[in-house]
Amino acid sequence: MKRLALLLLVTAVLCSDCGGGGTGGSPAAGNYKITREVMDTIVTITVVADEGSRDSAEAAVRKAFDAIYEVDRLMSAYREEGEVSEINRDAFDRPVKVSDLTFNAIKRSVEISRETDGAFDITVGPLVRPWRAAEEAGTLPAEETIKATLKKVGGADNILLNEEEKTVRFLVEGMRIDLGGIAKGIAVDRAVEVLRAEGIKGAVVDAGGDLAATGRDKDGVKWVVGVRNFFRRKGHIERLALEDKAVATSGDYERFYEIDGVRYSHIIDPRTGLPVQGAASVSVIAPDCATADALATAAGVLGPSRAMALVEDGRMFAGCEILFASYTHGFPDHLAPAAE
Numbered sequence: 348m349k350r351l352a353l354l355l356l357v358t359a360v361l362c363s364d365c366g367g368g369g370t371g372g373s374p375a376a377g378n379y380k381i382t383r384e385v386m387d388t389i390v391t392i393t394v395v396a397d398e399g400s401r402d403s404a405e406a407a408v409r410k411a412f413d414a415i416y417e418v419d420r421l422m423s424a425y426r427e428e429g430e431v432s433e434i435n436r437d438a439f440d441r442p443v444k445v446s447d448l449t450f451n452a453i454k455r456s457v458e459i460s461r462e463t464d465g466a467f468d469i470t471v472g473p474l475v476r477p478w479r480a481a482e483e484a485g486t487l488p489a490e491e492t493i494k495a496t497l498k499k500v501g502g503a504d505n506i507l508l509n510e511e512e513k514t515v516r517f518l519v520e521g522m523r524i525d526l527g528g529i530a531k532g533i534a535v536d537r538a539v540e541v542l543r544a545e546g547i548k549g550a551v552v553d554a555g556g557d558l559a560a561t562g563r564d565k566d567g568v569k570w571v572v573g574v575r576n577f578f579r580r581k582g583h584i585e586r587l588a589l590e591d592k593a594v595a596t597s598g599d600y601e602r603f604y605e606i607d608g609v610r611y612s613h614i615i616d617p618r619t620g621l622p623v624q625g626a627a628s629v630s631v632i633a634p635d636c637a638t639a640d641a642l643a644t645a646a647g648v649l650g651p652s653r654a655m656a657l658v659e660d661g662r663m664f665a666g667c668e669i670l671f672a673s674y675t676h677g678f679p680d681h682l683a684p685a686a687e
C-alpha cells in the first residue's frame with residue numbers, strides 16, 4: 348500500500364472575528380447567524396446585517412433554509428416521497444420527470460463523472476446499501492455480494508437525460524443513484540443564490556464543513572473560515588480567507604462505516620465496489636460548493652497525484668485547489684487485490 352503526502356486541513360469553523368480590521372463595512376453592521384439541523388448535519392447561515400435590516404436579514408435566512416430543506420426533500424435517497432427515490436424505483440421502466448433542481452443536480456453529477464474518469468459516480472447507489480447493512484451487521488459484505496452489486500453500478504453513461512422533457516431514464520436494470528456526494532454542496536449553493544436574490548451582500552452558508560462564502564463580512568474584509576488541521580492535531584486551525592468561493596471536505600474523520608472496529612470511508616471506489624481507505628481528509632476549494640463537494644469525493648477515490656492532475660489540466664476544475672490531510676491511499680489490507 349502506498350503512503351502519500353501528509354498535509355493539511357479538515358472540518359470548517361467560521362471565525363468571522365478573526366479577519367483583522369478592514370474598511371468598507373457599514374459601522375452598524377453585525378453578523379447575524381442561525382443554526383439548524385438538516386441533511387444529517389448542522390447547518391449555520393451567517394449574514395451581514397445592519398441594525399435596521401435585521402428583520403429582512405432574518406427573513407432571507409429563513410428562505411435560504413427553505414431552499415436547503417427543498418434540496419433534502421427532493422434529493423435524499425432515503426426519503427420515499429423524494430424525486431431521487433422515484434427515479435430509483437421507476438427510471439429503468441419509464442422516463443421519470445423531475446424538477447429543474449433535481450435534473451440539474453443529476454446533469455452536473457454526470458458531467459463531473461466524465462471529467463473525473465468515473466471516480467465521482469452517483470450510480471454507486473446499489474453499493475451504499477450493502478456497506479450500510481455491513482455496518483449494522485458488524486461484518487464485511489461478502490465478496491460475491493459486492494461483485495453482484497457492481498453489475499448494477501451502471502456508470503454515468505447509463506443515465507439518459509432528456510433536457511426538454513426534464514426526464515431521467517436508467518439503461519441498466521437495478522441501477523440506483525445516490526446524490527450523497529454532491530447534495531450538501533448543491534444545498535449550500537441554492538441557499539447562497541436565495542440570499543443574494545434577497546439582497547444579502549455578505550454571507551457564509553456552512554453545512555457541516557461544506558461551505559460557501561459570498562461577498563464580504565461585516566468589516567468589509569473577506570470571510571475567514573477556519574479549517575481544522577488534523578495532521579497537526581491539538582485543535583490547530585488553518586485559516587482561509589474566502590470571497591465568492593466554496594470549500595468542501597470529504598474524509599473518514601466524521602462520517603464513516605465502522606465494521607468490526609475498522610473505519611471505512613463513506614466514499615466508494617466505483618471500479619472495485621470497496622470503500623476508499625486512507626483518505627483521512629480531502630478539502631477542495633472551488634468557485635461553487637457542488638463542485639467542491641463532488642471533487643472532494645472524487646479526489647478521495649483518485650488519490651493525490653491523479654486528483655492534482657485534474658486541477659492542473661485546466662479544464663472543468665481550473666481554479667480549484669485540493670488539500671489532502673493525513674492521507675494514505677490504497678485498499679483496506681484484508682481486501683487488497685492479491686497483486687498489490
Ligand code: ADP
Pocket residue numbers: 466467468469471475525526527528529531596597598602613614615616617640643644648
Ligand atoms: P460525507 O459523507 O461527509 O458527506 P462525501 O461528500 O464524500 O462525504 O459523500 C459521501 C457520500 O457520497 C456517500 O455517503 C455516498 O452517498 C456517496 N458516494 C460514495 N462514493 C461515491 C463516489 N465514488 N461517487 C459519488 N458519490 C459517492
Ligand code: MG
Pocket residue numbers: 527528529595596597639640641642643644
Ligand atoms: Mg463530497
